[in-house]
Amino acid sequence: MSGIRLERISRRFGGVRAVDGVSATFAPGKVTALIGPNAAGKTTLFHIVCGTVPPDTGEVYVDDRRVDGLPAWEIANLGVGRLFQDVRCFPRLAALENVMTGSRRQLGENPLAALVLCRAVSRAEKTNREKSLRHLGFVGLADKALALAQDLSYGEQKLVAIARMLAGESTSLLLDEPTAGVHVDMAHRIMRLLRELAATGRTVVVIEHNIEAVLQYSDWVYLMDRGRIVSFGLPQEIIESREMGEAFFLKGSVAEA
């Protein structure tokens, strides 16, 4: 495994350069944070890695395999899991069903197999169900397994989406603001989980606005501004850097009087 590598990625929307010549490497076994002000191009970069938005130019490699141009579902099946900023649960499915859907390449998803190979399909379903219940238990929603996702609170829906992502057992995980809108304790729990996932060799990339979480839980930080990567380094370095101030606040210099 060699993580995710981006080479000279650009993407325009009309006249806006959402992503402008970005090259970056997200290393396996590390939590890499992607920070920057709104409209810096962070989410677009995620879209490009996942194949939901094709890049105008540039190349995307996941574990040394070139993936740009592949359909999004195929990229997901190559081991890229994603948590959306706007959660995107399946509202009319139960929480448990949401998580069960996250499991990749299920035999019974082929209708003919579902009708003919009943035994094998129901055995796989049983395993999937137990596994999904464990994931739900992990995020603390075991007692809401049968509730429809639309009846859960925003924070709970986020946890369901995280459990669904975990069910995919992906080697690379892209999380868009995983801690926004959830309780502080849960936010720390999620961050600790991400550390654990990275410790097993997975590539974890997080878009994060919570600077404290970035400092505490990430190994490397990319700072983006106006479609470009303006800085890369250790969390402490980046937070204290001049670029950080320029990206989030005002650009200026002190002149001698």
Added chain:
Amino acid sequence: MNYLLHLVVMLSIYWMLALSLNLLLGYGGMLSLAQAAFYALGAYTAALAMVALHLPFAVAVLLSVALAAAFAFLVSWPCLRVRGDVFALCTLGIQVVVYTVAYNWMGLTHGPFGISGIPKPAMFGIRFVEPESFAGLCVATAALTGILSWRLYASPFGRLLRAVRDDEIAAVAAGKNASSVRGRAFMLAACGASLAGVLYATYVSYIDPTSFSLDEAILLVSLVIIGGAGNFRGPLVGTLFVLLLPEALRLLRVPDAVAANMRQIIYGALVIAVAYFRPRGLAGSYQLE
């Protein structure tokens, strides 16, 4: 007695149609107005296979289902590129095209004159000529369709179809080929409708295009919506309710000319009432607050 058997046959046929549409409308969130077209395709293929080619019933069934699946595959290509309202419009187009072809291709379908003399089914050495045996065949086929539908609805495929209905982008991010899932549902629904068409053609032994018009397609949609889309009970409840209610008019001895119009008014009122009071259908799942 024959009247009751007639009802059993029609209920079986419409239940099958409703089950197939429910897969699309309830589980897949695809409002298809083309189910009557696939119903027609099944009926016409079986009729022509048996009348013109003198093929046995079993072969006619296979041919009908295979042709419906192939046609569904073909039209799913343009239809499934669009979602929601535009999908409904696309299927409306297919419905109109199939109806128009059936109405005007004199050489093949005899247009408005229809095809007559369709023989009764014969299989395993049994000829289903008597009303009793034919009703038995229909009930058995419908039950089989019901079991298969139940399995599909409850399978990972059914769950995935509902997931794609709810959020296609999230399903794709979970590694699911959403277009293929929708396409498969579309083909399966076409197979179910065509099978119902075969039974209908052999039952009435004469078909013409009027049985497969847009009105029919809309009736099927109303069956599913009135009964409750997206669950197994819905199609059965909807079929029983919508088909048996007009029969009640017979008991009231309303003159035929009046009854036909009253039926339309009742359908309309029913759809409005259900939409207003039980938006998930008569047999929809409701939670008590």
